[in-house]
Amino acid sequence: MQDSSIKAITWEGDHIRILDQTKLPVQEVYLECRNIEDVACAIERLSVRGAPAIGVAAAMALAMECQKVNAGTPEELMPHLEQMSIRLMNTRPTAVNLKWALKKMMDKALNSRTSDVEALKDALKQEAIRIYHDDIKINMAIGGHGQAAVPQEATVITICNTGSLATGGYGTALGVIRTAVKNGKSVFVVSSETRPLMQGSRLTAWELQKDGIPFVLIADSMAGYYMKKKGADLVITGADRIAANGDSANKIGTYSLSVLAKEHNIPFYVAAPFSTIDMSVKSGEDIPIEERPSEEITSIAGKPVAPESVNVWNPAFDVVPNSYIAGIITEGGIIRQPFNENIKKAFDEKGEEINGKS
Numbered sequence: 536m537q538d539s540s541i542k543a544i545t546w547e548g549d550h551i552r553i554l555d556q557t558k559l560p561v562q563e564v565y566l567e568c569r570n571i572e573d574v575a576c577a578i579e580r581l582s583v584r585g586a587p588a589i590g591v592a593a594a595m596a597l598a599m600e601c602q603k604v605n606a607g608t609p610e611e612l613m614p615h616l617e618q619m620s621i622r623l624m625n626t627r628p629t630a631v632n633l634k635w636a637l638k639k640m641m642d643k644a645l646n647s648r649t650s651d652v653e654a655l656k657d658a659l660k661q662e663a664i665r666i667y668h669d670d671i672k673i674n675m676a677i678g679g680h681g682q683a684a685v686p687q688e689a690t691v692i693t694i695c696n697t698g699s700l701a702t703g704g705y706g707t708a709l710g711v712i713r714t715a716v717k718n719g720k721s722v723f724v725v726s727s728e729t730r731p732l733m734q735g736s737r738l739t740a741w742e743l744q745k746d747g748i749p750f751v752l753i754a755d756s757m758a759g760y761y762m763k764k765k766g767a768d769l770v771i772t773g774a775d776r777i778a779a780n781g782d783s784a785n786k787i788g789t790y791s792l793s794v795l796a797k798e799h800n801i802p803f804y805v806a807a808p809f810s811t812i813d814m815s816v817k818s819g820e821d822i823p824i825e826e827r828p829s830e831e832i833t834s835i836a837g838k839p840v841a842p843e844s845v846n847v848w849n850p851a852f853d854v855v856p857n858s859y860i861a862g863i864i865t866e867g868g869i870i871r872q873p874f875n876e877n878i879k880k881a882f883d884e885k886g887e888e889i890n891g892k893s
């Protein structure tokens with residue numbers, strides 16, 4: 536496997552460089568985001584997307600913008616940080632990694648005992664860069680644990696994009712696939728195109744092709760027939776928010792895939808860092824689901840594919856019930872049923888290290 540080394544987000548000191556994912560795979564264009572608004576808009580229009588990547592971008596945005604604030608003391612800087620944090624928090628509601636990363640940054644600001652505002656700004660910069668590097672390490676660990684669930688010869692179905700583009704680097708579900716391949720396993724990937732914004736065909740196919748991992752691209756509606764006719768060994772997806780009982784929100788279409796996997800006796804795994812687990816949310820019912828503009832359904836690449844002014848429902852995510860999930864692959868290992876009990880145990884033991892005690 537080649538190392539594609541895709542860098543979707545990089546810290547450049549006075550700006551953040553973001554690979555504009557709305558243009559992939561046709562063009563590789565980089566955005567120079569120079570203020571909070573640039574980053575917030577990039578998140579909203581999905582130039583940067585994927586739960587961990589959004590968290591990293593938001594942390595970096597806060598660190599970058601605070602350097603420019605004219606504040607004499609840390610106390611004077613705080614209200615500015617809060618305002619910035621609110622703007623970033625309001626960009627996308629489902630991915631809890633955004634809230635998690637911003638809380639980490641605000642905690643850093645609150646707990647830094649310095650009276651020197653420049654030292655605080657520097658500490659925030661270091662924290663954002665640390666969140667970014669940690670995310671890559673965490674994904675490698677997820678890959679290491681998850682690859683054990685992948686047979687020596689395996690067909691793995693996945694949806695959306697969970698790779699280097701969706702994270703600080705390497706990926707969650709795609710990281711598991713990458714590690715399995717690195718470990719000499721023969722993995723064939725089935726990438727579901729992921730209507731309406733085609734993260735599967737535009738982004739996952741692009742990453743897999745760069746890595747030289749064999750795959751087939753299918754339309755979302757073909758997944759059931761693929762399972763019936765050709766078979767698959769696993770489904771592995773990412774997550775945007777996992778409730779305390781294991782119910783997992785992910786890209787729209789993931790729920791259908793889980794129902795189909797159950798019908799065909801194919802184990803369904805979710806790969807995500809602890810920062811995607813929201814212990815404050817009891818079940819999937821309480822996860823906020825983003826609804827996006829109707830044009831994402833009524834047009835493809837700017838071309839209309841529906842009559843004008845039709846009624847549209849466009850939820851960006853759905854929720855897989857915990858009973859359909861064979862395991863949640865985290866950096867601490869694979870959490871299995873009963874999820875209520877085992878998530879709490881895993882979180883108490885390991886999650887605290889990265890999340891801090893709440």
Ligand code: MRU
Nearest residue numbers: 584585586695697701773774786
């Ligand atoms: O709307 P998107 O493209 O941000 O949705 C992304 C997903 O649903 C991913 O599967 C999820 O964020 C996990 S990414 C490691």
